[in-house]
Amino acid sequence: MKKGVFGFGLVLLVLGACKKDKTEIVKEPLKVTDYYPNSGNEGTLVTVEGTGFSSNPSAVSATFSGTPADVVSATPNAVVLRAPQKGSTGEIVMKVNGETLNIGRYTYQELSVRRISPANGAAGAHIRISGAGFSSLKGPAEVLINGKASVVVSASDTLLVVEVPVAVGTGPVKVKVDGKEAAGQIFKYQAIASISPLTGGKGTQVRVIGEGFEELAEGNYVDFNGKQALVKEASGTSLLVVAPAEVGTGPLSITINKQKVTGPVFTVVPPPVIETVSPLSGPGGSVMTIVGTTFSLIPEENKVSINGHIIPVTTASATKLTLMLPGNTGNGKVIVTVNDQVVQGPEFKDQSLGINSLSPENGLAGTHVTITGTGFNANAAQNTVTFNGLPASVISATETTIVVKAPIGLSTGLIKVVNNGAEAISPVVFSRAGVLTIAGGPGNKDLDISSFRTGSMAIDRQGNIFVLEVEKSRIKKINPQGVVTLFAGSPTGERGNKNGRGTEALFNFGANPGMDIDANDNLFISDGNLSVRKVSPQGEVSNFAIGFGNINKLAFDDRGILYVLGSFNGAWRINSEGLRTAINVNSMADGCRPVIVGNMIYKLNNENFYIDTYNLTTTQNLISVIGGSYGHVDGVGRTVAFASISGMAADNDGNLLVADGGNLAIRKVNLKTKEVTTLAKFTKGGTVDGSLTEAKVGNIGDVIVDKAGDIYFIDTNNNAIRKIFLK
Structure with missing residues (x-):
């Protein structure tokens, strides 16, 4: 009994499997979509397009106003009939496997539209209409596409060429001559209305909206500025395409049956950051x-x-x-x-614990920082706060704010808050940045640099700073610990022209002397004795170049060549042997040192609020200007505004740093793009150290940059040397 049941079940399984393996054939509906021409003489070939026809001509029959017609050819989608002899104007009726189809009216006449080529296209395209009876002595043939009059470009008895009107839409092509009318096949109008998005990159999916597209994806060739794209979805009015890997900015185009229509520009942008x-x-x-x-x-x-x-x-x-x-x-x-x-x-x-913001986002040890967020403990002692891993003392706390003091030994990094086992990380790093007074200050007697204009500084490889005390014609040295000593010149401020070591030497500085340092830590100073003086790292003073007129600011390039500006007296470059040649630079304004990068020299213009750029290798030197108006505006080139430029220096990345004394700001110039940005802008008043937003300064004079990228400036109003930390 069980064996019989098993056998019966096996038969059912086999039958079920056979039934599943059988491919189900879906019959297309019998339907007419178009026929052409709708007029002509006996023998004219008429094409009927649609679905569900037969590939066997014997399964198809047709009559023209009751007169049998020959079936020339047959496929499932098109049947070609020949208009019968002795036929008359009337309806075309076709039978396919016994089913009857009413095709439409056929008129026996000379006028006939037999073919249009191409049968699709965009506005402005030219289409050729082949047929008969287009000539007339009464007037030219009229052509309508989808009911809209079209311009006839050329005409003969059997051929018309017309231009596709804008927004003509899809519809039949009709020709009117001497009151007669003939219709041909349907013209499919192609247009791109929009693409979305308009920007992106490789892999971006773009939706194209328009008309006249092919229903099958492979019938639409889409390219982005000439590069083929994948078509994922298609309908008559919409395509979904994928931007190719090598996509470039340019128009999106669609080609259908060799007819191209161009749409909006797709702009390639980098991926988001x-x-x-x-x-x-x-x-x-x-x-x-x-x-x-x-x-x-x-x-x-x-x-x-x-x-x-x-x-x-x-x-x-x-x-x-x-x-x-x-x-x-x-x-x-x-x-x-x-x-x-x-x-x-x-x-x-x-989680409930989170940090929204820091204020300020930079500072030095001791800076009070307010942390704003959620989920903090109102008991200050229950919040643990670290700056880049270094514990900080919490001053006060609520559930949404914590005030902490930046710890000693602070370094740039993230702030972390821990409460009840949960921890939150700041959205931005807290930067060890701010202003610190290195030496001097109001009432301090170590330095005497408050009574001259912009001053001049230099820094050696060990981090020692040298500054000119102009009124006393001597050089002070400030070591990295801030200790100030007399390096060269008279202890009493005596002036003169005497070489020697350290305090034995005498200088006679003018109102605006310059100083720079070479790769071997030798100082070079413009002296009022119409000479350039050299001071060795041991303080030995000697004459480097003599016989000048009045000279002021000077600077080295990266090849060790010294450039000297002489106000109305001209400008020179001096090699390491002291050989000098004149250069074609308008040097009247030399209130701050020039900066030389490559073959370019950047110097203050005579009006003190923009920078001239000279090419040192050409005879026509002035090539560009950075700035050009008074004020405080960041930007590019001449769109920039400075107030009063008091110092310039090159940073370690080849940018130009500008001391904008009039705005109490440090500005950065990207020398490749000529873009100017503001690194720091201070509040006027006193010598308040602290974060970049809290610090106060009296004035900004000469600026220099050390090997770590930190900036030093002379605060003339406060008789101080101050340091800006930016990292």
């Missing part, structure tokens, strides 16, 4: 801010996910996105996708 995410932890309801570059101005084109959860973007600009945290996302990476270009950011923690 995430600079900061704030907060990096927090509860639902918090606002997250993502700062970076190359975001889309259209919020919907920016997709943000945390741990795989998509979160809608609330506001969007090119550099900032904001969104509301929904909560319950779990911990995971912050990922930003802009038009299918993806960037991965830091990890976000879904």
Whole structure:
């Protein structure tokens, strides 16, 4: 019994398998989509297009107004009929496997539209209409595409060439001659209305909206500025395409049946960049801010996910996105996708503890920093705060703010808050940056540098700073610990012209002397004795070059050549042997040292608020100007405004640092792009040290840069040498 049951079950399984393996054939519906021409003489070939026809001509029959017609050929999608002899104007009726189809009216006449080529195209394209009976003695043939009059470019009895009108749409081509009318096949109008997005890169999916597209994806050839793209989806009015790997900025085009239509420009932009995410932890309801570059101005084109959860973007600009945290996302990476270009950011923690901001974001040891966020402990002692791993003392706390003192030994890095086992990381690093007085100050007697204009400094390889005391014609040395000693010149301030070691030597500085240092730590000073004096690292003073007129600021290039500016007297370059040659530089304004980078010399213009650039290898030296108006405006080239330039120096990256004394600011010039940005802008008043936002200065004179990239400046109003930390 069991064996019989098993056998019956096996038969059912086999039958079931056979049934599943059988391919089901779906019959296309019998339908007519177009026929042409709709007029002509006996013998004219008429094409009927549609679906569900037969490939067997014997299965197809037709009549023209009741008169049988020959079936010339047949496929499932097209049947060609011959208009019968002795036929009459009337309806065409076709039968396929016994089913009857009413095709449409056929008129026996000389006028006939037999073929159009191409049968698709864009506005402005020329199409050829082949047929008969186009000539007339009464007037030219009229052509309508989809009912809209079209311009006839050329005409003969059997051929018309017309231009496709704008926005003509899809419809039949009709020709009218002497009151007669003939219709041909349907012309498919192609146009691109829009593409979205308009920006992106390789892999960006672009939706193309328009008309006249092919329903099958492979029938549409799409290119981005000549590079073929993949078509993922297609309909008559919409395509979804993927930008190719080698995509470049340029128009998107579609080619169908060799007819091309061009759409808007697709602009290639770099993938997005995430600079900061704030907060990096927090509860639902918090606002997250993502700062970076190359975001889309259209919020919907920016997709943000945390741990795989998509979160809608609330506001969007090119550099900032904001969104509301929904909560319950779990911990995971912050990922930003802009038009299918993806960037991965830091990890976000879904918890109550989070840091939103720091104020200030830079400072030195002892700076009071306010940390704003959520989930802090109102008991200050229960919050543990570290600066780049170094513990800091907590001054006060609430659930949303903590005030701490930056610790001694501070270095640039992230701030971390720990409360009840949870920890939060600051969205930005806290930078060891600010202003510190190295030597001098109001009432200090170590230095006497307050009674001259911009002053002049130099720094050697060991970090010793040298500064000119102009009124007393001598050089002071400040070691890295801030100890000030007399390096060369008279202890009493006596003037003269005497070589010797240290305090034995005498100088006679003018009102605005210059100083620079070579690669071997030798100082070179412009002296009022119409000479350039050299001071060795041991303090030995000698004459390097003599016989000048009045000379002021000077500077070395990176090849060891010294450039000397002489106000109205000219300018020179001097090699290591003391051989000098004149250079073609307008040197009247030499209130601050020039800077030489490569073959270019950058110097203060006579009006003191912009910089002239000279090419030292050409006869026509002045090639560009940085700045050009008075004020404080960052920008590029002549769009920049300075107030009063008091010092210049090259930084370690080949940029130009400018002491804008009139604005109490340090400005940076990218010498490749001529872009000017403000690194720091101070408040006037006293010698307050601290963060870049808290520090106060009296004035900014000469500037120099050490090997670590820190900046020193002369604060003439406060008789001080001050140091700016930027890292």
